[in-house]
Amino acid sequence: MKKWYLVSVLCCLILFISCKEESNSKLFVGTFSENGSEGLYSYSFNTKTGKLANKKVEANIKDPSFLAISSNKKHLYAIEKTAEFKGSKGAVIAYEIEKDGLKEINTVGTGGGYPCHVGISEKGDFLAASCYSDGSLSIYKIGENGSLQQNPQYIDHKILDTIKTSRAHASLFTPDGLFTADLGLDAVKRYTYNGDKFVKGNQPSLNLPDGAGPRHFKFGVNEKFLYVINELNSTITVFQRKENGEYISLETKSTLDKDFKGENFCADIHLSKDGRFLYGSNRGENTIVIFKIDKETGKLTLIGRESVQGDWPRNFAIDPSNAFLLVGNQKTNNISVFKRDVEQGTLKFLDEVKLPSPVCLLFLDL
Template sequence: MKNLKATLAIVCIMAFIGCKMEEEQQLNELYVGTYTQGDSEGIYRFQFNSRTGELSQKELAAPLNNPSYIRFSPDKKKLYAVMETDEFDGNSGGIMAFDLVGGALKEKGPKANVGAHPCHIAISDDGKQLAVSSYTGGSVSLFALDDSGALLPDPQFIDLKSLDTVKTSHAHSTEFTPDGLFIADLGLDAVKRYSYNGKEFIPHEQTSLDLPDGAGPRHFTFGQNRRFLYVINELNSTITVFEKTGKEYKMLETKTTLADDFKGESFCADIHLSPDGKFLYGSNRGEQTIVIFKVDDATGKLTLVGREDVRGDWPRNFTIDPSGQFLLVANQKSDNITVFKRDASTGTLTYLQETSLPSPVCLTFLE
């Protein structure tokens, strides 16, 4: 009898430990960048349950002025945040590096100044280079990172305003590739390409992927090992698909993101592929929707699946959780984050719940 009781006790303890470990594995930390002109104080942290879709344990991770875009380093040990302003260190914006220590954010070295109103951060896969896009500044600042992830002084400065005497540059996002850098410039209606010569970034042989006047390319994502490039255009509410042929990208097609019967003003914001690359999502500020497209595996072309009401106002950035089962939307003007269950086979979204937070604009998971 004593042996039976002891065995049962061990079984119960092991079951408890197993349940506890499973519960911990289902939790992921979500960090949120915000605008701080209202009630927000900076960067916030939540716990996200990848089984239920619940957000909980909201806390201020770091006080900071207008951290409207945040990004983790590839090793997930550092977080970088812009300060979207034109009043940091004179007529400029700023960027801040943080060490991630036990979930807490600790400032890493001094803040650095960049062009006015920085709005996006890109980091190379090896964690050695960082690019900051500055919207009003019409520029990109390229920092080298030391072994600890700190920002090194004297970044390369790419002045996009000098490229056009008619249009006004508004650099909105960048991404590193194995051979260089892509820059979406909303004001120039183009995605600019740069190559890396070992010392600095210089114009690529294909210097520009031009879009129609007034398109306003804002963000982009690559599919199928960079065979396809998907660009979401803020001003004319479209997504343009490019296909790589040789060393150049050629325009393949353009799709509207809005319903045929929508009559009001709307502006696109963010774009993401599903983890398996089968579905493409984009956010519409005004129509207040996430538009859903199916991606053709062979051609990269898009077929409309539908759209989902975001249950909020002014959907900015959105993200898919590490499990791929949920899509979360930052609704800037309605001060809420909405959570949707994602059907991996159809790409469709089902609303689950929402969480209040002042002026959320950027969501990123610590995987």
């Protein structure tokens, strides 16, 4: 009797350990409302095997083209293309993340046209929506329950340049304030919070060459280095932070193979969680370019590039385990899954799932 009891206990223990080893994260996917898309989706992602499963429509909304999750993992914010709000061509929807799905908290208009990005402060008290078509920012205060407050601060980039056309594309908060990539002005604009509102920082602009088109950017460890991917001239520019808090340009690297002759538009950029490797997406060449980052200087060394196994990689994401990289290919309606060599930084294609017009991938680490 005791023998069978011990065997049963051992079997249960093995089963328990096996279940614990099956680690899953949740992947949210924003899409363009075309090709049969139903809006905002989710999948479960196995961080051991790299498999996507359990596809679910989380919210039936129009063009949820960008998503952001609060640092406490309690709230998700999604862009929506809508004319519902007076004087606005878009909105931001706040959701509470529940065990069985998303619960809408509230929706607010952006004021500006065609919002394409949202960024949340680390404390979760501010959200910035970047509006592409009229080059503006809408900065919202966030309530304790995750709700977006009315009457956001509105910053108009059109007044900053009378020659170029402003195209605000991405905004990220830092301990210093707020950084915004403006693709049309060829600059990353800086703002600081004065206790009442966001105003121009001491270094109001990080300027890039004419026609560069800065689209997205990421900070290295401790914000010592800043990496900007430029859509229009297919480059990545590295900035270094000086002791006075200002950033200076260090170098600019092409994202394209020297033999590529076609048209290309860069899109997304991410760093591995250990800060050793940088990845950028090429729409046209249809690759993920891979660079190694020098820990001391912040400079980049080209490792190589990998086909995205699709067309028009608008967005991609590294999973919470740091062992996989997933790419949303807008024009071929698929998400490609790659195994990532954490020591070498290289990628190996594993699998794909079909989904209409995926344009934003965002992991929730469960």
